[in-house]
Amino acid sequence: MPQYKAPLRDMKFLMNDVFDYPRHYAGLSSGENATPDIVEAILNECGRFCEEELSPLYQIGDEEGCKLENGEVTTPKGFKEAYNQYVMGGWQGLSAPEEFGGQGLPASMGLFKQEMMGTANWSFAMYPGLSLGAMNTIYLHGSEEQKQTYLVPLTEGRWGGTMCLTEPQCGTDLGQVKTKAEPQKDGSYKLTGTKIFISSGDHDLTENIVHIVLARLPGAPAGTRGISLFIVPKFLPTEDGGVGERNGVNCGSLEKKMGIKASATCVMNFDDATGYLIGPENEGLECMFTFMNTARIGTAIQGVGPAELSYQWALEYAKDRRSMRALSGKKEPDQVADSLIHHADVRRMLLTQKAIAEGGRAMLYYAAKTADHMVEAHTTNDEKAVKKHDDKLGFLTPILKGFLTELGNEAANLGMQVFGGHGYIREHGMEQIARDTRIATLYEGTTGIQALDLLGRKVLLMTQGGAVREFTLKVANFARKHLTNRTLRPMAVELLKLTAQWNLLTVRVMLSARKDRDVVSAAAYDFLMYSGYVSMAYMWLRQAAVATDKLENGGDESEAFYQTKISTAEFYYERLLPRAQSHATSMLSPTRNLMQIEAENLAFTG
Amino acid sequence: MPQYKAPLRDMKFLMNDVFDYPRHYAGLSSGENATPDIVEAILNECGRFCEEELSPLYQIGDEEGCKLENGEVTTPKGFKEAYNQYVMGGWQGLSAPEEFGGQGLPASMGLFKQEMMGTANWSFAMYPGLSLGAMNTIYLHGSEEQKQTYLVPLTEGRWGGTMCLTEPQCGTDLGQVKTKAEPQKDGSYKLTGTKIFISSGDHDLTENIVHIVLARLPGAPAGTRGISLFIVPKFLPTEDGGVGERNGVNCGSLEKKMGIKASATCVMNFDDATGYLIGPENEGLECMFTFMNTARIGTAIQGVGPAELSYQWALEYAKDRRSMRALSGKKEPDQVADSLIHHADVRRMLLTQKAIAEGGRAMLYYAAKTADHMVEAHTTNDEKAVKKHDDKLGFLTPILKGFLTELGNEAANLGMQVFGGHGYIREHGMEQIARDTRIATLYEGTTGIQALDLLGRKVLLMTQGGAVREFTLKVANFARKHLTNRTLRPMAVELLKLTAQWNLLTVRVMLSARKDRDVVSAAAYDFLMYSGYVSMAYMWLRQAAVATDKLENGGDESEAFYQTKISTAEFYYERLLPRAQSHATSMLSPTRNLMQIEAENLAFTG
Incomplete structure (x- = not known):
């Protein structure tokens, strides 16, 4: 059974040697308390928690899964105890603002924590992960009162959160959302509709669950411009910050899934559930996507x-x-x-x-x-x-x-x-x-949506290729600096070539797309993968460069570690990076090969 | 839920138009009865059986899985009924010799049947599939008496069969097999040992199960040259071809697997089980691999x-x-x-x-x-x-x-x-x-083993590249014939280039391997994948060539079918085949990038 060991050596290498986080944190207001000593102590303790508390629950979670009984979801054995420890350790508020009870550390610390937790126990990490999404939304778009009511218990981890977007008829295409929100005299709303695939929609880890819900107001415009955002708590909060009346939101069923079985994936039924508008009317999607x-x-x-x-x-x-x-x-x-x-x-x-x-x-x-x-x-x-x-x-x-x-x-x-x-x-x-x-x-x-977002939106529509030019300029400058080093030269040369090719590919796709709109969707996946391989090549050169430097300056007890970094970089350049070229070729192939077959001719039976 | 539709249109295209099976069958002694009409009737009927009987059991099989109770394995609901129909249809003996009750049709018919069955219900198809393995082994290496005893009920499907190779300490490396066979006075043997991953090791579909078992005789040489092959039936056969005394072979447990849950994967315990030598002593592996x-x-x-x-x-x-x-x-x-x-x-x-x-x-x-x-x-x-x-x-x-x-x-x-x-x-x-x-x-x-078998054994050791030369010669000749056709030319040109490259790659790998033995293992996977992409490109050109010809000769009601074949071929050449080039590049990269890191330096913790 896989037992997780936090990769602290690698994390320290990246933080201290490759990306100079000490200096980075020193320049942040949230970095005031993120001194190297404290950062190391926190990551070590997080590693210990993941190794000793979360990793042992990994397989049990899969075997037991979650259960829905009498309308309540229970998590597998041991999850509640581990979650309590998580709350006691103050982990949920690591990067949250101090004014709501957080530790006010930089966001990156939260991401490093998330990596360790998600690796040790993916399903477990889903619960606090979704809460973070709710916290961010309320922090950015909530009224002062909403922040006071919800952010403190969410930051403590006493309450959990969800994001309720998907409905049976739509996931990617949220313009099709149908859940309705009826305004009430007291300024609240009554929400009615069905949401599916709601991670952490119900569970027994927290005393309350705060749902962030996409819904339509009466008479709202059709499509994405008619969707608003609501807070719908499982239990209505009381004046004194406690938990009051049960709200009309319930888990109708748990999805049976291929994996992450200890993560409760719920069908959530909203039945005249009391909700509170968050952010401006009809701008729910924009708020959600901040x-x-x-x-x-x-x-x-x-x-x-x-x-x-x-x-x-x-x-x-x-x-x-x-x-x-x-x-x-x-x-x-x-x-x-x-x-x-x-x-x-x-x-x-x-x-x-x-x-x-x-x-x-x-x-x-x-x-x-x-x-x-x-x-x-x-x-x-x-x-x-x-x-x-x-x-x-x-x-x-x-x-x-x-x-x-x-x-x-x-x-x-x-x-x-x-x-x-x-x-x-x-x-x-x-x-x-x-x-x-x-x-x-x-x-x-999905990967397809990420690819469209990258190529269609970020690269072509928003910057006409500028995003690639800007990034590759940085990469090329870095590569150029290492052309004279014997160890690094082959990688630096390859990376330089790729930065030029990446720009060329972008221009070629851009020109083709002007004549044929399908080009963007047809090329998007290969463009994404190509971009990924080149970006990762940049990361491997950066690691190899530091390792080479350390070795040349000698006398370090981590010699083997650095040597392995260089060898792994060479492996990456010689055995994985060649794949970028097959994506480059496919990307430029005509859309005809995808679009010319009529839908009814895609299969012949009999 | 996936409902299988037998791809009969495509099968007929391949049989009749691309590979001219009617002529092929006419030249085989087993093809005497395989006239086009009969072949079509059999494939249609097999398709119906798969669509109507096997496909509906696909999801049930996964949900229920197999059960081991009181030492007996039961298959999911409906499997036994479907298997009975399979037996009644005479499907198990489709390509088996008539002298043992088979229909004596060509082996290929059995493979086409297997494709449909395995697609409609993978787990179900495992049971008759393993029986075929046992049948082949007995047919090739059994004594006349063994053939008479076992082949008839196996061909009917009344009895099932298994192949018992793997043990806890070895799967690929069968030289490590430890199961012992002690000779008895009556010419039989007593087998003792544990076999794992035995598909169809026990189940309720047949009245008897015939295990083909690898084991060692006393004093046999170590390694692969000291392994013999035995027949170990679940029930000892009686004189009249019936089922007698229960033998000392039992399912100790069922493996819990990721999938194919309706296929019983058994740990089989042999405890002084009566067995009969099949083939010569100590040549069990060779027999197994015929x-x-x-x-x-x-x-x-x-x-x-x-x-x-x-x-x-x-x-x-x-x-x-x-x-x-x-x-x-x-x-x-x-x-x-x-x-x-x-x-x-x-x-x-x-x-x-x-x-x-x-x-x-x-x-x-x-x-x-x-x-x-x-x-x-x-x-x-x-x-x-x-x-x-x-x-x-x-x-x-x-x-x-x-x-x-x-x-x-x-x-x-x-x-x-x-x-x-x-x-x-x-x-x-x-x-x-x-x-x-x-x-x-x-x-x-595994894929790695197939790759080693291809590159190390079939290409380099046995033929010094001759296998590639011979195959590519045929491919190149075919491609050359289609260079002048406007539709086919781009594909034919590409394929011609690839046949030359394949030979070149083979030579380069061969030369490198003379200096560095690790080259074979290091290059094998990429060589395999490269070979696959080129072979499939040949197949797509063959299909496109027939389709082009049909369209040019016109007047066929299958115009859309042929057009789709050509379009799919174009898709393959333009969007998938480019991957061959990344495999070519990786294949030639130095073994250093794989071998230079010391095992203890592959991970650093703390």
Whole structure:
């Protein structure tokens, strides 16, 4: 069974050596208390909590799942106790404003925490994760009274939160939302409708649940411009901040899913449920999508987590299990056979996992700095800065979410593959990782939607390619600096070529799209994946550059660590990065090959 | 829930138009009764059986799974009834020799039947599939008495069969097998040991189960040259062909698996079980692996099946579900949104599935002709012909099994992706297809093992690249013939280039491997995938060539069918085939990037 070990060594490398978080935090108002000592202590303690409390519940959660009995959802054995510890540790408020009881630390600290928790126990991490979404929405759009009422218990973790968007007829296309909100004399609303796929919609971890709900006011315009946002608490709050009357919102059923079975995915029925408008009428979608970029970094994590967890366990197995002899000669002559780790093809799989986990983590730590700046700009009401950082994040997040979750699936499946037939057997836990991970490319915007957001919106519509030009300029400048180093040169040369190619591809797609609108949708997936491979290549060069520098300056006790970083970077450039070229070719192929078959001719029977 | 529709139109196209099975069958002694009319009637009837009897049990099988109670395994509700119909239809003996009660039809007919059954209900198809393995082994290596005793009830399907190879300490590396066989005075043996992952090890479908077991005689040499093969029946046969005393072989437990839950995967305990030697002492592995190539075509099917099934259902959903507007303008202005089928990115996923299903099926029909020739050569004891066809098949089968099962997984996951979040919900059945399919790259030799078999054994060791030269010569000749056709030229040109590149890659890998033995294992996976993409490209050109010819000769009521074939071929060449190039690049990259990291430096904690 996979036992999580927090990758603290790698995290410290990224924070201290690659991205210089100490200096970054020193420049943030929220960074005042984030001194290196405190940061290290917090991450260590979070790691311990994940290893000792959350990881042991991983498999139990899958076996037991959640239960709906008498209209109430219960979580698997041990979840409530672990959640109580989570609340007592003050973890929910780590990056939340101090005025509502949070610790006021930078947003990035919350993301690092989320990575560890999500890796140790994906399902468990869903509960506090959804609460964060509700907290952000109320913080940004709630009235002063709403903030006072809801943010304190949410920040403590005493109350939980959800985001109620999807309905049976629509997920991606929220303009089709039908749930109705009828205004009442007292200024509140009565909500009626059905929401599906509501993570943490009901559970036994908190004393109240605060639903953030998309619904339509009477006479609202059709489509996306007629949707408003409401707070609908499970129990109406009392004057003194306690829990009062039960509201008309109920879990109708629990979805039976492929994985993340300990995460309660609810059908939620709103039946004249009392709700409170949050933000302006008919601007619910815009409100919902503020901070979406930050939230989506949270889902990008879900590509890194399974790669890390599956790698850790597959590596143990590969060292332990003996089969056949290495092609280059017996490695363990006194044993009946050599360990799997001596077979090149097994190393190919393991290193793919490792390159994805560590390359993806670097992408996350890179983007998290921008998230910090954006939150800082929000706090100081610097709208120009908000826009600047949001634009930057807006370009990175679809790449992170789309690309990393696709690769997370690959990594999880490679972990099963290292186990051979045993990977298919539940007790080893490897197949659970693959099942859990499978949700990541589907929720919070499918890969296709991320791809359209990246290419159609962020790259073409909003910046006419400028987002790519700006990012690649930075990447190319970095690569150029390392052209003279013997170790780094081959990677730097390759990366430079790719930055030029990325711009060229963008221009070519842009020109084609002017003549043929289908080009954007036809090219989007390959453009996303291409962008991901190049971005990850940048992250690997950055890591290799630091490692090379450390080794050249010598005398460090972490020599092996740095050497491995360089070797993994070489693996990435030589064995994974070539895939970018097949995406480049496919991307430019004509839309004809996708669109020319009439729908009724896609299948012939009889 | 996925409802299977037998792809009879495509099957007829491959049989009659692309591969000219009527002429092929006319040249086989087993083809005497396989006239076009009879073949069509049999395939139609098999399709009906699969659609009406097996497909409805697909989801039930997953929900119920198998049960072990009081030492006996029971299959899910409806399985026994369906199996009885299977027996009554005489399906098990379709390609079995008439002297043992079979219908004596060509082996390929059995494979086409297997494809339909495995697609409609993977778990169900495992039971007769394993019996076939036992039948083949006894047919080839059994004594006359053993044949008389076992082959008749196995051919009827009254008895089932298994292959007992894997033990807890070894799967791939069968030289580590420990199960012991002690000779008895009466010429029989007593077997003791534990076998795991035994598909159909115990169940309630047949009155007896015939286990084919690998075990060691006392004093046998260590490793693979000391393993013998035994027949161990669940019930000892009586003189009159009935079922006698219960033997000492029992199902100790059922594995809990990710998927194929209605297939009983058993831990089998042999406790002084009576067994009978089959084939020569210590040559058990060789006996086991005769006909392995034919058997592995059976597992290659398991790449085609899920692609077909998942495609069928995803296509229905994509026509039905409405979300957003097509980028090229409203397609269904009177509806709230356009169907998914109008989005280019959704078509990319669907066409990938379709290209895999139909391209894979073509590979199967192509290889099946060679399987027919090999069986024919066996029947007539033409050893030279056996070797010739076995060599040819030996080159094709690892490509088919390794490549098609990898792509089958991709296709099944794309089907989920088309469903968005609904793909993750069990009731839609799409995630079941993905879970079931996941076994295919793990059992019957993992992808890594297929890749080593292809590159290390079939290409380098046995033929020094000759296998590739021979195959590509045929492919290139075919491509050259179509260079002048306007529709086919771009594909033919590309395919010609690839045949040259394939040979070049083979030579380069061969030369590198002389200096560095790890090259074979390091390059094997990419070599396999590259070979797969090129082979499938050949199949798509063959299909497109026939379709073009039909269209040019005009007047056929299947115009739309042929046009779709050409369009799908174009899609394959332009959007999937470019992947071959990334495999070519990775394949040639140095082994250093895989081997240079010391095992203990693959992870750093703390």
